[in-house]
Amino acid sequence: MVDWQRLSDGERAMLERLFWSGGLSRGELASSVDFSKSKANLAISSLIARELIEEGGVQPSSGGRRAEVLRLSHRMGVLAGIDIGATSVDVALLAPDMTVLDHRSEPAEVRDGPAALFARVRDLLREARERCGIGAAQLLGIGVGVPGPVAFDSGMLVNPPLLPGWESFSIRDCLAEEYAAPVFVDNDVNIMALGTHWRLRGQLQNFLVIKIGTGIGCGIICHGMVYRGRDGSAGDVGHICVDPQGPICHCGNAGCVEAMAAGPAIARMAEAAARAGESPRLMELLKRNGALTTVDLGNASRAGDAAANAIVQQAGAHIGRMLAAVVNFFNPSHIFIGGGVARIGPLLLASIRQSVYQRSLALSTRHLNIQYVPEVESAGVIGAAVMAVQETMLAGAGRERNGRS
Amino acid sequence: MVDWQRLSDGERAMLERLFWSGGLSRGELASSVDFSKSKANLAISSLIARELIEEGGVQPSSGGRRAEVLRLSHRMGVLAGIDIGATSVDVALLAPDMTVLDHRSEPAEVRDGPAALFARVRDLLREARERCGIGAAQLLGIGVGVPGPVAFDSGMLVNPPLLPGWESFSIRDCLAEEYAAPVFVDNDVNIMALGTHWRLRGQLQNFLVIKIGTGIGCGIICHGMVYRGRDGSAGDVGHICVDPQGPICHCGNAGCVEAMAAGPAIARMAEAAARAGESPRLMELLKRNGALTTVDLGNASRAGDAAANAIVQQAGAHIGRMLAAVVNFFNPSHIFIGGGVARIGPLLLASIRQSVYQRSLALSTRHLNIQYVPEVESAGVIGAAVMAVQETMLAGAGRERNGRS
Missing domain, CATH: 1.10.10.10 (Winged helix-like DNA-binding domain superfamily/Winged helix DNA-binding domain)
Known part of the structure; x- marks a missing residue:
């Protein structure tokens, strides 16, 4: 090596x-x-x-x-990029210039616990190596993205709300049984931000990637580097309060943006609108399926359903209010919006924009660009592999940059 | 040179x-x-x-x-550090290791306009040079702190709410008439953050300095460098909304923290409490002076006046709510609180802390330290001179660090 x-x-x-x-x-x-x-x-x-x-x-x-x-x-060798989603796992091998040599994706349940999932990850990685004719010793580094908060130095998950049983599991140790290559773990939104940064050739120095799904998270690129904060929890914007009179969040506080505008909140609002008879379309779907999803709501909104549109706009306004605070503080050049809920319709992006521009200072939004994360094939595994490259071959530069004697 | x-x-x-x-x-x-x-x-x-x-x-x-x-x-030469406050001007000469060679402070009114003020700054700088026997050519760089938003690249003020007439005035051109040394201008809170960073020997990589005065601003040290954002407006936290039902701010939005917890808001609350008869002490002061100041309120609070205490606690709670959003996003290691209003009493810091710890995620506050900015002699002029050193002799390193081809 x-x-x-x-x-x-x-x-x-x-x-x-x-x-x-x-x-x-x-x-x-x-x-x-x-x-x-x-x-x-x-x-x-x-x-x-x-x-x-x-x-x-x-x-x-x-x-x-x-x-x-x-x-x-x-x-020189290859990188492994592993992207764990809430319901899927992606494993890829990449050349050092991020050419994807092999990439497989399959359904998986993070709630089944990490041991079973990582046994499968190791199988997938072994199979990928066999297909490419690459020995274990040729791995230069392994990057892993997970859908929960990570203490970056230890590579361990910290209080993962959606991942019970993962806190005491060492992904690093598990992979070290088979590979000498160093293992780096970070949350999915930091990985998404880093992958976006690499795809943009490092040309944007200060921007944000917002992921809207079951929760709401933010990846921060600052001075051209991923910014993780003192404890690795930087970008945890889901619990920023947007309404002190709002509903109680699972974190115990009132009016967190996540409790008012993430996937479950949107589905809940859709069901309430259906029950109140505000939307015949949603009412019928609710009767048929017993529950509504953000996909149902997105379909209704795109079909012009007024109640659905109102819900999308309200969610966008809440997210925009949170982002207005972040924009006043951080003055980024770009905000890229991604995640499963982001695509419930063009109205979401429009109402996020409207809310941010209304609530932020003029100077901070003069050049601000808010758009969807560009959809790219293999984005998750590339982001994870970019992290592995940065932390291995370019790490000296990073340390030089951050450390001051 | x-x-x-x-x-x-x-x-x-x-x-x-x-x-x-x-x-x-x-x-x-x-x-x-x-x-x-x-x-x-x-x-x-x-x-x-x-x-x-x-x-x-x-x-x-x-x-x-x-x-x-x-x-x-x-x-090697000397640095000039110039610190423009709302009602004072400080001019100093410093050696490259930040030894203060000469420092004078005098009252000044920024509202009188920049031309008169900078004519006086040039006099003060000339007198300082004469006292030290230093020629104009020996100046390596000039750093200037101003109490308003600055576009760092041009050194010009941008929409300065408290500084009418300053927007079209070039501090750089004015000083260039007399000095060949490069001139750098930044807002007072970035200067305060940079000075604090230098005094701490660069050992903290990610921290904030909050200044509470007529407005509320924030200086950001990120990856060991001042972070200014896309347009130089990063840290403009005064207009973060802490209550959508709150009073209308001069920026046009409702419930900005500055409109609810900066100096003028505190004075207004003190006068309202006095008029409502909630505090005999404040009522008498208001009768005598026709108005109340934050100093009056601070004195009453320190003397145990219950109405004054309630006002200080309410202001602290609002500031803490704003900081909770910032802490969730940025996960700093330290927040240093400074500015004229910060010292109205120990209750302010206590209630800021309480509000931040209650409203931020546990992971983000696990190691968070909130304290007053250490009071240091010549802090403003040293911060300005640190900026001048960084942007002249160390600028190649900075550019290297930020630029990516």
């Missing part, structure tokens, strides 16, 4: 430039670091000789790239 | 370590960068020969330091 600690700062900076740019010519790479031209060319030759970078054109998988473009070498 | 662009990354890293540490032995400095020992010692000798660093012991002003401790050289 490569010993990343033995890279010089300059070499690491070159690998970092290549990783974020997705490929550079020799000239571009040489001029991207603070080296003389001859020293830069020497360093490039040395990185090529050590099989850490390579010319992209020589690989058949690289498609239409110019032959002289350099990239992180596929011979 | 020193050409900072010609410093190598390694040399700049050494200057940065010295600046933040306040002084290091040769061995400590050599081991703080990613150099071989011989290369580090060569670089140190070169920096000494170029009069960028020096042995602290040879300077009579360095007091009890060990002779072998290195620091940024006093021969």
Whole structure:
């Protein structure tokens, strides 16, 4: 395995430039670091000789790239990206330049507990390696996204409300039984933010990714890095109060945005509207199925159902009120909205926008862009693998950046 | 003048370590960068020969330091720190290691407009230079703190609510008539945060400084750097809504924390309590003076006046509710409370704390420390000078850190 600690700062900076740019010519790479031209060319030759970078054109998988473009070498090893959802698990192998070599997804239940789920993850990873002909020792790093709060340093889940039984389970130890590669675990929304950051080539320095599903969470990119806060709980925006007179949340406080605008709250409002006879369409669905989902509500809203529209707008207004506070504090350039509930209809995004622009200061929203997270194939596993690359080969740079003696 | 662009990354890293540490032995400095020992010692000798660093012991002003401790050289030049308050102006000259060489403070009215005020600032700066025997060319950089929002890149004020007439005035151009040194302007609370960061030797990476005065603002240190956001308006927390049913703020929205808990709101509540006969003490003061101030209210609260205490607690609860949202989002390690209104009594801090701990998630407050900003002499001018140092000699490092090609 490569010993990343033995890279010089300059070499690491070159690998970092290549990783974020997705490929550079020799000239571009040489001029991207603070080296003389001859020293830069020497360093490039040395990185090529050590099989850490390579010319992209020589690989058949690289498609239409110019032959002289350099990239992180596929011979260096592979990354594993694992994305655990509430009802699914995705396992992928990726080259260091984030080319997806193998990706499988299957249904899974996180409520069944972590031991069974990670036994299956290990099977899936083994099968992926066999298909690609990759030995366990070739793994450079493993990134894992989970749908709950994580203490990043230990890789352990902390008080996961939706994941009973996961708190005492060490994902790291479980995978260490089979792999020497380092394992990094983070929550799904930080992974989503990091993957978005990489897809945007690192060009946005300060932005947010909001995930609206069973809960509401936020991934923060600040100064071009994932920001996790003192205890790893930064971005826990679901429990920001948007109405002191609002309903009591499962956290014990009143009027949390999650209790008023996440999936379960929206389904509850839909059922109340159906029972009150405000929507014949929802009433009939409720009678037939015994319950309503956010998908039902989204369908009704898109079909022009007035009661459904009112609920979507109300949820958007609550989320927007929370975001207005966050925008006043953080002044991001972009907010990307994602998660299963985000797509219940265009009205949600419209009412989020309206509420944010109304409630935030003019200076903070002058250049603010609020849009859906771009839908990308394999986004979850790529985000997890980006984390693994950052924390292994680029970690020296990160530590340099954060640590001050 | 020193050409900072010609410093190598390694040399700049050494200057940065010295600046933040306040002084290091040769061995400590050599081991703080990613150099071989011989290369580090060569670089140190070169920096000494170029009069960028020096042995602290040879300077009579360095007091009890060990002779072998290195620091940024006093021969390099000086920094100017200028701190504009709503009713005062402070001008100081500082050595590159932030030793205050000269500091004068005098009353001033920002409402009289910027031209008159900065004519006086230039006089004060000239007088300070004369007292110290320092020529205009010896200024390395000028840092200016102002009590209003600033677009950091241009150094111009943006929509300053308390500073009519300042928006079209270029502080930078005004000082450039007399000085070649670069001028940096930021709002007072970012300056306060940066000064606090430097006094703490850069050891806290993620913390907030809250200033409670006529308005409520927040300085953000994130990843060890001042965070200003997309438009420089990050930390504008005064207009975060804490009660949708609250009073209308001058920004046009309802229930902004500034409209419910900053100085004017507190004074208004005190007068209402006096008029309602809830406090004989306040009633008599109001009769005598025709108005009440936050100082009056603070005195009454400290004397045990129940109505005054209730007002302080209510203001603290509102500020705490705003901070709870910020804590959920940002998960800082520390919140330092400062500003003229912060000291109206120990009850304010107590009720801020109570409100934050009650309304934030347990994980976010597990290690959260809320305390007053340490009172330090010359804090404002030192903060402004720290900014000038960062943006001149250490700027390459900062750009390196933030920029990604």
